[in-house]
Amino acid sequence: MSSATRIARMAIAGTGRMAMAVAAALERDGDTEVAGHWSRGGDLSALLANADVLVDFTLPEATTAIAEACEDRRCPLVCGVTGLDAAGEAAIERAAAAIPVVYDRNMSVGIAALTAALPELAAALGPGYRVAISETHHVHKKDAPSGTALKLGEALTAALPDVSIDYSSERRGEVPGDHEVCFESASETVRLAHSVVTRDVFADGAVRAARWVLGRAPGRYAMRDVLSAE
Ligand SMILES: NC(=O)c1ccc[n+]([C@@H]2O[C@H](COP(=O)([O-])OP(=O)(O)OC[C@H]3O[C@@H](n4cnc5c(N)ncnc54)[C@H](OP(=O)(O)O)[C@@H]3O)[C@@H](O)[C@H]2O)c1
Known part of the structure; x- marks a missing residue:
């Protein structure tokens, strides 16, 4: 299998409504597999070691640590968490200096x-x-x-x-x-x-962003970048 068609391993942070919708979207998408779910108390670093990209649908309390772990592991990040405070925003900015990050408050x-x-x-x-x-x-x-x-x-x-x-x-x-x-x-x-009729629209957008962000240069991106570059 060439690298262009290699199945991407996608880790998901969170086990709530959106995280589950992303897992279902990955089942619909034949080119991506779930590397695992991270939830409170889990070993995120170990999960990232076996993932090509992380999709974060937790809540703002978790996002700073998640962005820092992705930065440390040089793992691309797609984050859809809303309501970030200044510290969360700063963590996304810092991570984006080292890895490609798609952050968007709406993935539809x-x-x-x-x-x-x-x-x-x-x-x-x-x-x-x-x-x-x-x-x-x-x-x-x-x-x-x-x-x-x-x-x-x-x-x-x-x-x-x-x-x-x-x-x-x-x-x-x-x-x-x-x-x-x-x-x-x-x-x-x-x-x-x-x-929105179903959360699938966000989940499909997040999977699209996760596939797009693989191999990108470090930087902060949004859904408009994902959609305009395809
Ligand atoms: N960008 C988009 O397109 C889009 C679309 C829809 C929703 N959202 C946003 O996505 C986020 C998730 O939404 P949701 O409806 O899936 O929420 P949810 O069902 O409440 O799920 C939140 C998840 O975050 C975890 N979590 C919360 N605080 C945590 C912490 N301190 N450490 C580790 N894990 C923590 C929860 O784990 P526990 O069960 O252990 O608490 C749960 O798995 C929200 O910010 C929402 O506004 C974005």
Whole structure:
């Protein structure tokens, strides 16, 4: 088997909703195998020794140690954890100086496309609109506003630096993730909405990112890099 077709060994950090969705995505993807799951108290360094890449879907409390372990082991990292604090962000930046890291608060193709489209729409509408970003997620979600809402807000601010954004969050049932960006003036309303039907969309995106990141130069990448380079 050539190196281009070699089966990649993917380690997964976490055993929660997203980690399990990634494991299921790997079963659908014939070119990748699960090198193992890391969970609290496990030997991450030993797992990384037998992995080509690590996909992290834990929570912010674990991400700094995970990024440091990947850096030490020179193991590429794909991290989808949202709600990182400054220390978590710094750990991702430090790791990215030594290894390739894909960090994105939303791994879906739809949100990548919506994020790319937003600055153009915002610039075309101009400053005369009230802007609101609303999101709904399942009741287990810890962070609010969601990482995706903040990501959309940052894309808007890049186009309209003085924009004031009204964020709202709702936690209900098992909703995997709904987002809406609404521009409102006295005479019209423009809405962009994205609804996740199943977590498979994030998991497939993470597997895509993990396959893409193999063999890349050290650096910090996002889903837009993964999608634009394919
Ligand atoms: N980027 C994206 O596309 C995307 C999409 C969906 C979700 N997310 C984000 O992905 C993350 C995981 O979401 P989820 O729904 O899978 O959460 P979850 O079901 O609560 O799973 C969280 C996992 O993290 C582990 N964990 C938490 N704290 C830990 C620590 N200090 N040390 C080691 N392990 C720890 C948990 O282990 P225990 O069971 O031992 O606590 C569990 O396995 C969240 O930040 C969520 O917002 C991102």
